[in-house]
Structures are given as C-alpha cells and as structure tokens.
Amino acid sequence: MNNKCFVMKCGGSTLAALPESFFADMRELQAEGIVPVIVHGGGPAISETLTKLGIETEFVHGLRKTNEAVLDVVEMVLSGQINKEIVRRIQLAGAKALGLSGVDGHLIEAQPVRNSDEVGLVGDVSHVNAGLIEGIVEMGYIPVIAPVGLGSDGGQRYNINADTAAGAVASHLGVEQMIVVTDVPGILQTIDGEKRVLPSVTVAEIEQMIASGDIYGGMIPKVRAAIQCIQGKVQEVVIVNGTESNVLSKVLKGQNIGTRIIR
Numbered sequence: 001m002n003n004k005c006f007v008m009k010c011g012g013s014t015l016a017a018l019p020e021s022f023f024a025d026m027r028e029l030q031a032e033g034i035v036p037v038i039v040h041g042g043g044p045a046i047s048e049t050l051t052k053l054g055i056e057t058e059f060v061h062g063l064r065k066t067n068e069a070v071l072d073v074v075e076m077v078l079s080g081q082i083n084k085e086i087v088r089r090i091q092l093a094g095a096k097a098l099g100l101s102g103v104d105g106h107l108i109e110a111q112p113v114r115n116s117d118e119v120g121l122v123g124d125v126s127h128v129n130a131g132l133i134e135g136i137v138e139m140g141y142i143p144v145i146a147p148v149g150l151g152s153d154g155g156q157r158y159n160i161n162a163d164t165a166a167g168a169v170a171s172h173l174g175v176e177q178m179i180v181v182t183d184v185p186g187i188l189q190t191i192d193g194e195k196r197v198l199p200s201v202t203v204a205e206i207e208q209m210i211a212s213g214d215i216y217g218g219m220i221p222k223v224r225a226a227i228q229c230i231q232g233k234v235q236e237v238v239i240v241n242g243t244e245s246n247v248l249s250k251v252l253k254g255q256n257i258g259t260r261i262i263r
C-alpha cells in the first residue's frame with residue numbers, strides 16, 4: 001500500500017461532541033497519506049432507540065444482551081444512523097469516506113462469544129477481510145466501519161462491541177497504532193486524592209487496575225481490546241479525548257497526550 005493506515009475507534013459517548021476541527025485534521029492526515037480506518041460505536045444511541053421502541057436492554061459484563069429484536073435496532077442505529085452521520089461529517093470536512101458494516105463484503109466474520117448463553121447474539125471477531133479495507137483506502141476513501149459481524153455461514157448477524165471490533169481490525173490490518181477516541185482524556189488514576197491521566201501503562205499495570213477497581217465499566221473492553229491487539233504487530237494503543245484540538249495529529253507525531261498502552 002502507498003498509504004500508512006492507523007485504526008481509530010470512535011466511541012458513542014463522544015461522537016456528538018467531536019468538533020469540526022477533528023474531521024479537518026483527518027482530511028489533512030489523509031492528504032499526507034496517513035489514513036484512518038474508523039471503527040465506531042454508538043451504544044448510547046442504541047439504548048435510546050431501544051427505549052423509545054419499548055424494548056428492554058441490559059448489559060452483562062459490559063456486553064449488551066442481544067436477541068434478534070435487539071439486533072435489528074443495533075444494525076439500524078449503527079449501520080444506518082451513526083455510520084452515515086460520520087461519513088457525512090468527514091465529507092463536509094472535504095475528505096472522501098465510505099461507510100460499511102462488518103456485513104458488507106463479509107468484512108467482519110464473527111463467532112459467538114464464550115458466554116453467549118448469557119448475552120445471546122454477541123460476537124467475537126474470527127476474521128477481517130483486510131484486502132477490502134486496503135482497496136477502499138487505495139481508492140482514496142476513509143473506511144468507516146460499523147461493528148456488526150456475520151457468522152462464517154453468512155446467515156447469522158452478531159452484535160460486536162466496538163472496542164473489540166476495532167482491536168481485531170487493527171490486528172488483521174497489521175497497523176502499528178490504534179487510537180481510541182472517547183470522552184475522557186485517557187486512563188485516570190487517583191493519586192493523592194487527585195485524578196490524573198497516566199501517560200503510559202503496561203499490560204501488567206492494567207490487570208492490577210482492573211483488579212483494584214481503578215479501571216471499570218466502559219474502560220474495561222477498551223483495555224482488553226488493547227491488550228489483545230498489542231500482542232501482534234500493533235505497537236501501541238492510545239486512549240484520548242476527541243474534543244482535544246487536533247488530537248489525531250498530536251498522537252501520530254508522538255506528542256505526550258492521552259494514555260499509551262504498551263507491552
């Protein structure tokens with residue numbers, strides 16, 4: 001490939017708050033041949049629509065309990081609403097974007113998670129069609145991916161946590177960096193009664209922080225996905241706040257921002 005890619009996971013918690021400059025930064029990077037491959041979430045919007053439709057929703061160990069009715073809404077909100085919103089914002093910033101979900105072109109093949117008896121139709125990624133992503137990038141488009149996967153038979157859909165999907169895309173593409181954009185400035189730790197952003201953490205430190213309760217809730221799937229993908233070609237995963245100005249360029253230039261998860 002002529003371009004250098006990085007994977008960017010964009011959380012549902014922060015999408016609405018992303019400033020125009022965030023998308024302009026993306027356009028500048030793409031013009032320099034540094035192309036983001038975007039995997040997005042949309043958990044809050046899914047919950048909102050489920051509630052409007054009177055469908056009950058519940059999370060078990062950070063994963064949404066998913067049946068066919070929930071899956072219809074997950075696919076509608078992620079592939080229909082959020083995916084297109086991101087594509088539109090990138091296009092408005094003057095860059096080219098192409099939205100798809102893990103279903104399109106068998107992009108993300110999934111298998112039931114280990115605790116599927118508890119959570120239902122939730123998937124883990126078994127394969128990513130990296131050639132399709134590379135083709136989209138070579139055509140000059142920024143790929144924007146919704147985390148809905150297909151079973152190997154091509155019939156069953158699965159709801160995939162967006163952090164998990166992003167980590168798997170990063171591993172299969174063999175990129176060096178994954179940037180996780182969320183609503184906090186990094187992994188926070190309370191030191192002397194004050195919350196501070198940790199500039200970098202190792203896998204061992206993360207395990208301790210989960211055990212002590214310093215890392216909880218929505219941060220757990222992020223660090224788990226990070227740990228899984230930095231075993232391979234991915235060198236580091238950086239967690240940042242999307243409202244920080246030109247945050248992507250800053251991370252890619254190696255500036256000290258957010259939390260770097262390293263081996």
Ligand SMILES: Nc1ncnc2c1ncn2[C@@H]1O[C@H](COP(=O)(O)OP(=O)(O)O)[C@@H](O)[C@H]1O
Nearest residue numbers: 011012013182184186187188214215216218219
């Ligand atoms: N140690 C920690 N540092 C920062 N945030 C944490 C930590 N532990 C848990 N969190 C929570 O993780 C949240 C981010 O996860 P989540 O809400 O799922 O975001 P997203 O929609 O971006 O995936 C933060 O808003 C915060 O409440």
Ligand SMILES: CC(=O)N[C@@H](CCC(=O)OP(=O)(O)O)C(=O)O
Nearest residue numbers: 012041042043063064160161162
């Ligand atoms: C299995 C599972 O929990 N899937 C998530 C997919 C969206 C997601 O992960 O969005 P965020 O990144 O905004 O949390 C869900 O249904 O909410």
